[in-house]
Amino acid sequence: MTLLRRRRPARSEEEAAAEAVRFLDERLGVSPLLKATMRYIFPDHWTFLFGEIALYSFIVLVATGVYLTLFFEPSTAETTYAGSYAPLQGAAVSEAYNSTLRIVFDVPAGLLVRQAHHWAALIFMVAIVAHLMRVFFTGAFRKPRDANWLIGVTLAMLGLLEGFAGYSLADDLLSGMGLAIAYGVALSIPLVGGQLAVLVWDGNFPGGPDFISRLFITHVLIVPVVIAVLITLHLAIIMRQKHSQFPGPGRTERNVIGTPLWPAYTFRALGMMLATAAVLFLLGGLIQINPIWQYGPYQPDLGTNGAQPDWYMGWLIGALRLMPGFDVTIGDATIAGNPFFGGVLFPTVVFSVLYAWPAVERRLTRDHARHDLLDRPRDAPWRTALGAGFFTWIFVIFVAGAADRLLVDLGFPYEGQVWFFRILALVGPFLVFVFTLRICRELKASEARPLRRWEGTVVRREPDGRYVEVEASGNGAGREQQREGEPSGGHAGDG
Amino acid sequence: MKSRSPRGELLVAGALVASGLCAAAFVLLYAFESDNTQLLGLSLGLSLGFVTLAAVVTGKKVVDQSEAVEERPKLVDEELGREVAGEMVGGAEGVSRRGLLAGAAGVAGVGLGAAAIVPLASLGTGDVSETLKASPWRAGVRLVDENGTPISVDQLEVGSWLTAFAEGSDRRALGSSVAVVQIEEEEVRVRRAWAPRGIMAYSKICTHAGCAIALFRYPTYEPTSKPPALVCPCHYSTFDVRNGAEVEFGPAGRPLPQLPLRVDAQGYLVAAGALSGNIGPSWWGVRKS
Numbered sequence: 136m137t138l139l140r141r142r143r144p145a146r147s148e149e150e151a152a153a154e155a156v157r158f159l160d161e162r163l164g165v166s167p168l169l170k171a172t173m174r175y176i177f178p179d180h181w182t183f184l185f186g187e188i189a190l191y192s193f194i195v196l197v198a199t200g201v202y203l204t205l206f207f208e209p210s211t212a213e214t215t216y217a218g219s220y221a222p223l224q225g226a227a228v229s230e231a232y233n234s235t236l237r238i239v240f241d242v243p244a245g246l247l248v249r250q251a252h253h254w255a256a257l258i259f260m261v262a263i264v265a266h267l268m269r270v271f272f273t274g275a276f277r278k279p280r281d282a283n284w285l286i287g288v289t290l291a292m293l294g295l296l297e298g299f300a301g302y303s304l305a306d307d308l309l310s311g312m313g314l315a316i317a318y319g320v321a322l323s324i325p326l327v328g329g330q331l332a333v334l335v336w337d338g339n340f341p342g343g344p345d346f347i348s349r350l351f352i353t354h355v356l357i358v359p360v361v362i363a364v365l366i367t368l369h370l371a372i373i374m375r376q377k378h379s380q381f382p383g384p385g386r387t388e389r390n391v392i393g394t395p396l397w398p399a400y401t402f403r404a405l406g407m408m409l410a411t412a413a414v415l416f417l418l419g420g421l422i423q424i425n426p427i428w429q430y431g432p433y434q435p436d437l438g439t440n441g442a443q444p445d446w447y448m449g450w451l452i453g454a455l456r457l458m459p460g461f462d463v464t465i466g467d468a469t470i471a472g473n474p475f476f477g478g479v480l481f482p483t484v485v486f487s488v489l490y491a492w493p494a495v496e497r498r499l500t501r502d503h504a505r506h507d508l509l510d511r512p513r514d515a516p517w518r519t520a521l522g523a524g525f526f527t528w529i530f531v532i533f534v535a536g537a538a539d540r541l542l543v544d545l546g547f548p549y550e551g552q553v554w555f556f557r558i559l560a561l562v563g564p565f566l567v568f569v570f571t572l573r574i575c576r577e578l579k580a581s582e583a584r585p586l587r588r589w590e591g592t593v594v595r596r597e598p599d600g601r602y603v604e605v606e607a608s609g610n611g612a613g614r615e616q617q618r619e620g621e622p623s624g625g626h627a628g629d630g
Numbered sequence: 631m632k633s634r635s636p637r638g639e640l641l642v643a644g645a646l647v648a649s650g651l652c653a654a655a656f657v658l659l660y661a662f663e664s665d666n667t668q669l670l671g672l673s674l675g676l677s678l679g680f681v682t683l684a685a686v687v688t689g690k691k692v693v694d695q696s697e698a699v700e701e702r703p704k705l706v707d708e709e710l711g712r713e714v715a716g717e718m719v720g721g722a723e724g725v726s727r728r729g730l731l732a733g734a735a736g737v738a739g740v741g742l743g744a745a746a747i748v749p750l751a752s753l754g755t756g757d758v759s760e761t762l763k764a765s766p767w768r769a770g771v772r773l774v775d776e777n778g779t780p781i782s783v784d785q786l787e788v789g790s791w792l793t794a795f796a797e798g799s800d801r802r803a804l805g806s807s808v809a810v811v812q813i814e815e816e817e818v819r820v821r822r823a824w825a826p827r828g829i830m831a832y833s834k835i836c837t838h839a840g841c842a843i844a845l846f847r848y849p850t851y852e853p854t855s856k857p858p859a860l861v862c863p864c865h866y867s868t869f870d871v872r873n874g875a876e877v878e879f880g881p882a883g884r885p886l887p888q889l890p891l892r893v894d895a896q897g898y899l900v901a902a903g904a905l906s907g908n909i910g911p912s913w914w915g916v917r918k919s
């Protein structure tokens with residue numbers, strides 16, 4: 136007892152911390168880095184959280200994904216299901232499907248982890264898209280963040296690929312139908328489609344024995360590692376440039392005002408990460424997703440009505456569905472199959488526009504300056520209107536991907552819907568463009584003259600302490616923008 | 631030391647304890663009730679939720695809330711940039727035959743690049759037409775169901791359909807499955823000789839993107855109904871079975887290949903020839919007719 140009770144000589148917290156820092160310093164010399172990191176400033180705005188949610192979803196994805204790989208078997212070898220799900224007992228299934236069912240029904244907490252993984256993938260993509268739009272509409276992609284925009288767009292593309300590869304692995308009916316479409320899209324590419332599809336699938340669809348191994352290693356190693364590297368780069372670049380910020384009192388192009396990382400922001404960020412994880416595990420435990428045991432195992436001759444992919448594939452499904460029915464042919468020869476338009480050309484155009492936008496805008500506006508203060512959407516009416524039109528175009532096509540559900544749930548005839556969405560996809564973006572441009576300009580105008588229709592007097596205090604009453608009318612002084620002039624000539628040369 | 635938020639501190643402590651209890655509940659559930667996914671998710675989610683509460687209250691109330699200002703780094707230092715560029719070029723000082731060396735490096739680069747890429751050929755090379763056009767159907771092959779039982783004409787009636795495979799083939803092979811439909815004989819408008827009793831067989835793989843044709847639309851009341859058609863559930867390509875599965879609606883660019891049928895002496899359905907076109911989605915090697 137005496138041993139337990141003996142009190143150590145009193146030592147202050149500061150001394151203990153100093154000792155720990157010294158331990159690290161003697162080996163790594165980290166103090167300067169620690170100091171800079173702890174003082175790193177986060178300007179607060181709720182829209183800055185989308186990117187964080189994507190990051191935290193990715194962490195949950197890695198954690199749950201590692202757990203799933205311990206049980207999943209990437210093989211299409213046939214086996215007989217003998218697990219505890221009675222309706223499928225005795226069915227001939229692939230090892231991939233069999234092991235996924237085992238995770239669902241026979242691995243303790245397996246269903247929870249699998250569903251949390253799937254939900255995390257959906258939310259990962261939601262957060263990425265929301266983040267992308269936030270960055271677009273606030274002009275956060277402008278120099279010096281244009282390089283980071285390219286990384287971000289690449290991450291969006293990789294996230295889509297990763298998600299699709301993931302839900303394709305289970306070899307259930309839905310995943311098989313998705314892969315069939317991917318195969319059709321690959322085949323449709325001019326000149327190389329046939330070679331490419333046979334190469335990737337290790338033969339004709341549904342693919343040789345090597346295909347699922349390739350899909351597996353793509354999903355669990357290649358793409359996640361690239362994503363992790365790019366996320367690291369994405370964050371390192373932000374740290375170097377420091378966060379952008381909205382205009383506000385005291386905020387200029389040259390400073391950044393907000394909460395330091397230590398202590399307050401550390402806890403807030405930790406809270407955001409835990410909140411993301413909490414929501415994902417609650418969803419995983421309480422709300423069913425991708426019930427592959429109900430879909431059944433896949434065979435190339437099987438299909439089902441009303442199949443819907445994960446949401447982030449919806450725009451591609453919609454594009455495939457809206458295309459009028461023709462293959463591109465010269466005489467008798469096929470140049471490109473129909474899925475080329477919706478499955479290859481459409482996403483290529485969308486991602487090309489996204490990649491090119493910072494450079495395009497620089498050219499159009501001749502604005503080569505560095506920008507660390509963000510625009511509100513109304514501050515750049517043209518950009519906002521063009522963006523709104525562009526995203527409307529994608530969104531209409533996305534909704535068209537669910538036209539068969541609209542038929543079942545609301546009763547709109549499918550063929551009429553296809554025509555409706557075709558027209559809407561062409562006309563909608565222009566209407567939204569005009570409408571948004573108008574709104575932005577009016578908001579801007581009303582803001583420049585907030586007292587336009589107002590008359591009265593203003594009481595002002597003079598430097599000597601007197602108060603004077605001044606007549607004022609609606610055309611009085613506009614609010615001064617919080618902008619500061621462009622920073623020094625240092626930036627002039629790098630445009 | 632005066633506390634910034636005594637109530638906040640209490641709340642944080644309470645939330646942390648609650649989180650620990652929920653986590654303990656998760657462990658117990660895992661040990662004794664691991665089938666109950668809902669309770670597992672609820673306990674884990676609540677546990678994380680309570681730590682979230684603790685972290686947020688700490689970050690927003692308990693610790694120092696003061697904001698700070700930081701100067702942004704100046705990214706461009708004109709002078710230093712020039713200096714670095716100068717040093718880069720200076721590195722080549724005293725090397726005269728730069729062109730030769732650059733050319734030689736190019737040779738090494740191209741060679742190594744080729745050596746790195748060529749093994750990818752192990753993935754598969756050669757003519758893919760054989761692979762992509764492979765089909766088990768030829769004259770005399772019987773139509774069987776998934777258990778290998780031959781299909782007799784009596785199994786069908788007008789308006790019904792079923793899936794059949796080439797006898798002896800791998801069910802998973804893309805060319806194997808056909809959709810067999812029966813309509814009124816007089817409704818068949820083309821290739822009547824291929825459709826005994828109005829029974830027709832079409833490749834089950836959609837010519838748009840390769841999904842399985844899984845829907846058969848058959849009119850139940852002629853005056854208002856649409857004509858009989860096979861429909862793909864992926865993108866709703868609709869193939870008019872009266873007209874050799876010509877595309878009536880949807881994105882497909884070619885009709886479904888048709889399998890000529892005849893009925894053998896025992897009353898079973900037999901292929902009278904090969905499929906009329908390429909199976910599955912279009913690609914550059916597909917000839918339209």
